[in-house]
Amino acid sequence: MVPTVGLKVPLVDDGDGTALLTDQYELTMLQAALRSGTAGRRSVFEVFARSLPAGRRYGVVAGVGRLLDAIEAFRFEAAELEFLAANGIVDEPTLRWLEKYRFTGNVWGYAEGDCYFPESPILVVEGTFGEAVLLETLALSVLNHDCAIASAASRMVQAAQGRPIIEMGSRRTHERAAVAAARAAYVAGFSTTSNLEAGRLYGVPTAGTSAHSFSLLHDSERHAFEAQLASLGDGTTLLVDTYDVERAVRTAVELAGPPLGAVRIDSGDLGVMARRVRAQLDSLGAHDTRIVVTGDLDEFGIAALAAAPVDGYGVGTALVTGSGAPTASLIYKLVARADSPDEDAPMRPVAKRSPGKPSRGGRKTAIRRIDGHGTAFSETISTGEAMPGQRDRLLHVPLVRNGDIVGREPLGSARERHARSVAELPTTAIQLSKGEPAVPTEFVQGGPRP
Amino acid sequence: MVPTVGLKVPLVDDGDGTALLTDQYELTMLQAALRSGTAGRRSVFEVFARSLPAGRRYGVVAGVGRLLDAIEAFRFEAAELEFLAANGIVDEPTLRWLEKYRFTGNVWGYAEGDCYFPESPILVVEGTFGEAVLLETLALSVLNHDCAIASAASRMVQAAQGRPIIEMGSRRTHERAAVAAARAAYVAGFSTTSNLEAGRLYGVPTAGTSAHSFSLLHDSERHAFEAQLASLGDGTTLLVDTYDVERAVRTAVELAGPPLGAVRIDSGDLGVMARRVRAQLDSLGAHDTRIVVTGDLDEFGIAALAAAPVDGYGVGTALVTGSGAPTASLIYKLVARADSPDEDAPMRPVAKRSPGKPSRGGRKTAIRRIDGHGTAFSETISTGEAMPGQRDRLLHVPLVRNGDIVGREPLGSARERHARSVAELPTTAIQLSKGEPAVPTEFVQGGPRP
Numbered sequence: 001m002v003p004t005v006g007l008k009v010p011l012v013d014d015g016d017g018t019a020l021l022t023d024q025y026e027l028t029m030l031q032a033a034l035r036s037g038t039a040g041r042r043s044v045f046e047v048f049a050r051s052l053p054a055g056r057r058y059g060v061v062a063g064v065g066r067l068l069d070a071i072e073a074f075r076f077e078a079a080e081l082e083f084l085a086a087n088g089i090v091d092e093p094t095l096r097w098l099e100k101y102r103f104t105g106n107v108w109g110y111a112e113g114d115c116y117f118p119e120s121p122i123l124v125v126e127g128t129f130g131e132a133v134l135l136e137t138l139a140l141s142v143l144n145h146d147c148a149i150a151s152a153a154s155r156m157v158q159a160a161q162g163r164p165i166i167e168m169g170s171r172r173t174h175e176r177a178a179v180a181a182a183r184a185a186y187v188a189g190f191s192t193t194s195n196l197e198a199g200r201l202y203g204v205p206t207a208g209t210s211a212h213s214f215s216l217l218h219d220s221e222r223h224a225f226e227a228q229l230a231s232l233g234d235g236t237t238l239l240v241d242t243y244d245v246e247r248a249v250r251t252a253v254e255l256a257g258p259p260l261g262a263v264r265i266d267s268g269d270l271g272v273m274a275r276r277v278r279a280q281l282d283s284l285g286a287h288d289t290r291i292v293v294t295g296d297l298d299e300f301g302i303a304a305l306a307a308a309p310v311d312g313y314g315v316g317t318a319l320v321t322g323s324g325a326p327t328a329s330l331i332y333k334l335v336a337r338a339d340s341p342d343e344d345a346p347m348r349p350v351a352k353r354s355p356g357k358p359s360r361g362g363r364k365t366a367i368r369r370i371d372g373h374g375t376a377f378s379e380t381i382s383t384g385e386a387m388p389g390q391r392d393r394l395l396h397v398p399l400v401r402n403g404d405i406v407g408r409e410p411l412g413s414a415r416e417r418h419a420r421s422v423a424e425l426p427t428t429a430i431q432l433s434k435g436e437p438a439v440p441t442e443f444v445q446g447g448p449r450p
Numbered sequence: 451m452v453p454t455v456g457l458k459v460p461l462v463d464d465g466d467g468t469a470l471l472t473d474q475y476e477l478t479m480l481q482a483a484l485r486s487g488t489a490g491r492r493s494v495f496e497v498f499a500r501s502l503p504a505g506r507r508y509g510v511v512a513g514v515g516r517l518l519d520a521i522e523a524f525r526f527e528a529a530e531l532e533f534l535a536a537n538g539i540v541d542e543p544t545l546r547w548l549e550k551y552r553f554t555g556n557v558w559g560y561a562e563g564d565c566y567f568p569e570s571p572i573l574v575v576e577g578t579f580g581e582a583v584l585l586e587t588l589a590l591s592v593l594n595h596d597c598a599i600a601s602a603a604s605r606m607v608q609a610a611q612g613r614p615i616i617e618m619g620s621r622r623t624h625e626r627a628a629v630a631a632a633r634a635a636y637v638a639g640f641s642t643t644s645n646l647e648a649g650r651l652y653g654v655p656t657a658g659t660s661a662h663s664f665s666l667l668h669d670s671e672r673h674a675f676e677a678q679l680a681s682l683g684d685g686t687t688l689l690v691d692t693y694d695v696e697r698a699v700r701t702a703v704e705l706a707g708p709p710l711g712a713v714r715i716d717s718g719d720l721g722v723m724a725r726r727v728r729a730q731l732d733s734l735g736a737h738d739t740r741i742v743v744t745g746d747l748d749e750f751g752i753a754a755l756a757a758a759p760v761d762g763y764g765v766g767t768a769l770v771t772g773s774g775a776p777t778a779s780l781i782y783k784l785v786a787r788a789d790s791p792d793e794d795a796p797m798r799p800v801a802k803r804s805p806g807k808p809s810r811g812g813r814k815t816a817i818r819r820i821d822g823h824g825t826a827f828s829e830t831i832s833t834g835e836a837m838p839g840q841r842d843r844l845l846h847v848p849l850v851r852n853g854d855i856v857g858r859e860p861l862g863s864a865r866e867r868h869a870r871s872v873a874e875l876p877t878t879a880i881q882l883s884k885g886e887p888a889v890p891t892e893f894v895q896g897g898p899r900p
Contacts, residue, residue, distance in 0.1 A: 017885040018625070020647040020649075020650055021620070021625040021626070021628065021645075021646075021647050022620075022645075022646050022647075023620055023644035023645065023658050024619065024645075024656045024657060024658030025660055025661055026658075026661075027646070027658075027661050027663065028658060028659050028660060029659075029660050029663070029664045031665065031681050032660070032678045032680070032681035032682060033664070034681075035677065035680060035681045036668070036676070036677030036680070038667050038677065041499065041667060043667065045663070050835035070625065074526065079650070083649065083650040087648075087649065087656070088645070089656065094800070098810070104804075129663075129667050133663060136621070136661075136663075137620050137621045137628075138625060140621035140622070141620055141621055141622075141623060141624060141628055142624075142625055144621060144622050144623065145623055145624040164825070168473065169471075170471070170473055170587050170591055171586070171587045171590035171591055171594060172475070172590070172591075172594050172776060172779075173591065173595055173624075173627070173628055174591060174592075174595040174623075174626065174627035175471040175520065175587075175588060175592055175595075176471070176624065176626035176627065177595070177623070177624035177627040178471065178587075178591055179471070180624055194473040194474050194475065195471040195472075195473065195474075196471075196473070196474055196477070196533070196539070197471050197472075199470075199533065199537065199539075200470055200530070206539065207474060208473050208474030208477075208478060209475050209478050209479075210475055210478060210482070211476075211479065211586075212783075212784070212804070213495070213579075213583060213586075213783070213784035214479045214482070214483070216784045216787065216800040216801070216802060217483060217488050217491060217493065217787055217800075218488055219738070219789070223486070227482045227485065227486030227488065228482045230476055230482070230485060230486070231478075231481050231482035231484075231541075231579065232481070232482060241538075241804045242802045242804065243803050244803075253599055266585045267554075267804035268804070271688075287608075293791055297800040298731070317777060317779075320777070321776045321777055326771045326772075326776045327622040327623060327767060327770070327771055329622075332621075333662075333663070334662070334663035335666065337666065337667055339669070350666040350667075352662045352665070352666060352691075352692045352693070352694070353693050353694075354662070354691045354716065354717035354718070401540045421622045
């Protein structure tokens with residue numbers, strides 16, 4: 001799309017612009033700062049959570065790759081500028097500034113898939129105040145959503161103890177959030193998703209066979225099974241709880257024989273049903289036919305089925321709603337800024353003093369300290385130079401350098417990193433019960449950064 | 451975008467296609483039904499919730515306008531077809547069917563903004579099985595999200611008793627869900643949103659002035675206030691809790707005088723602070739300066755401030771997360787289908803018998819029965835012809851007729867309808883305490899529809 005400010009162009013939703021996924025106050029602050037001469041002051045904003053959702057042991061960083069795409073698409077083009085002008089949201093000088101806007105600063109962050117803890121500075125944005133303040137809402141939206149989903153997903157993956165989980169919650173959340181949720185769940189260790197757009201956009205493996213409506217469409221369950229087997233092959237998963245599970249399993253094995261891939265149970269007491277169906281399948285010689293259970297599962301429901309003969313789980317609502325914590329409560333705070341717009345003006349730590357919501361001034365570095373057994377024992381945050389020991393991990397990686405995206409990576413890398421990051425935590429991390437963060441956050445006063 | 455199946459085109463995200471915002475099993479069911487000859491059977495699917503979120507008195511229908519846009523954009527074009535082909539998700543005959551896909555059926559639904567109750571058939575989709583099953587995930591995603599948000603928003607609006615509420619939760623939810631949330635909140639009676647894209651796409655009035663970072667950017671709070679007043683005028687809202695509220699209010703009135711538009715308090719005990727600030731403003735002669743409070747408010751927090759001198763509320767997290775109920779638990783169920791693909795084959799009611807999840811077969815009509823005082827007393831659902839009394843309201847309106855969208859309306863109409871719909875409910879509806887639905891759902895057996 002070519003910017004054509006001054007010309008009237010139709011206001012179409014081009015669908016990929018991200019510049020207005022923003023709270024109005026960022027633009028009014030920009031306008032006021034441009035006028036007061038402070039918009040050019042070098043500034044550092046940090047993203048962190050004051051606490052984890054009640055009782056959670058760790059959080060999971062997700063959405064980093066999506067955020068980088070969104071920053072790249074953050075441009076004020078004709079549609080955006082015309083809206084702002086027509087509604088008098090900002091003045092002429094600000095419109096001219098926005099027209100040329102392109103983020104030229106630097107971003108560091110925790111790598112996608114890594115774990116985080118209270119106060120972990122998971123994103124650091126450095127630029128002029130004007131260019132950095134504009135990214136506040138977008139950065140928080142992406143990270144608050146994706147981290148919430150990945151944090152819940154990771155607990156489910158731990159509860160499943162190696163059994164695969166399919167993500168199938170698209171219908172229970174906003175249609176685009178569903179795509180991001182599928183991606184975040186995959187980072188956290190889910191095997192597949194039902195969401196096709198997540199397959200197309202992000203390469204997440206997709207899965208899915210049939211619903212109850214398919215059985216109801218046909219003149220009998222037998223007809224429905226025959227139709228599905230004829231089209232999708234014996235390796236498919238047949239849904240067996242539309243009418244009577246025992247009869248359905250008998251019909252399924254009669255039609256497909258032992259090569260039948262799997263049966264799915266979506267209702268009733270899943271543990272009891274799984275045992276009965278396993279015994280029935282075995283008695284029919286279908287020893288290799290797997291049992292997949294779905295139906296309002298969350299991490300606790302999955303854990304309760306650990307001893308049941310279940311070969312895979314499907315999780316929907318609990319995943320896309322963050323299993324009780326639908327947002328990660330991450331905030332975006334100005335922690336340092338220059339005294340003048342000069343490029344080499346010294347940086348000054350800043351912090352608000354609002355009751356109950358204090359912030360810590362100064363740009364932070366973060367280290368995960370690792371003991372001789374390879375286990376994390378401290379999230380060490382410092383306003384000075386990071387001083388990692390030999391085994392410790394420096395947590396920030398470069399994501400954007402002078403406006404260029406440098407932090408892209410394949411999604412599989414984030415998924416592998418997450419598995420390593422959880423494995424490195426103390427064993428308390430994978431307890432589902434409520435408790436303290438698995439690793440304590442410790443603040444170290446440091447000298448000024450060089 | 452021109453479909454160019456057969457040619458290799460780059461897989462770009464054109465951003466407005468909706469056909470892959472779908473669970474894979476809809477496509478595999480389509481494939482199997484095409485093969486078994488059942489895909490062309492006329493079918494009726496209904497969207498309803500088995501229950502409201504625990505203790506809620508009513509739900510609010512929202513997202514209808516968004517769903518109509520999404521249905522119109524539901525086409526399998528080059529990018530979608532190539533993904534499906536490359537990943538072997540469906541076979542060649544299905545790809546050819548999808549390429550020509552366009553929904554040609556009918557959709558009726560509760561009008562946007564109307565209230566709903568357990569089992570209310572808020573959407574009825576009629577078409578061939580193939581064309582109607584494909585809309586399952588998309589319809590549920592849009593409605594589950596938007597209804598959840600609007601249902602929470604409506605309670606907040608009732609609690610605010612006429613005081614305006616600004617929606618400011620964008621940062622706490624997925625970046626595109628945020629836009630839909632702002633729209634749903636407006637339908638439910640919120641005054642404004644901070645989300646600029648909701649302003650551009652849907653015409654929701656936008657608002658916003660400044661954050662704490664603006665005060666921290668400047669050398670003093672006084673400088674920050676001067677900058678904001680110079681740029682945005684005396685009618686702006688100054689944020690007064692960055693350092694010390696009393697000093698900030700004094701400075702604010704000193705600089706702007708009594709014409710100061712408003713002050714915003716974002717932390718502390720909002721009721722106590724509002725009383726102190728009101729007294730201080732009055733003592734300084736700023737009788738018309740309004741007080742806006744924000745900071746983790748939900749419907750209960752708003753209600754608790756009813757007696758405080760507050761002129762407006764800002765609500766973020768609680769709004770975009772549905773205040774404890776982030777999804778509306780709506781489901782999409784096949785309730786009737788023909789015995790053959792013949793256009794005039796008789797329709798047969800169908801229902802599954804899964805334990806705990808039974809469904810009622812047959813296409814439904816719905817009436818809100820209204821007594822002589824204009825108060826609703828029954829949600830009457832029938833599988834026969836609707837027989838409304840003189841005061842009763844027939845709840846279904848036509849949304850799509852033979853594939854053509856006929857149900858579009860200005861967003862303001864939905865907002866006005868919602869206000870009327872809530873006003874018509876018994877007064878128990880606006881109690882925030884947990885309880886039964888404000889209007890009981892009653893099933894009436896009816897004869898066959900003509």
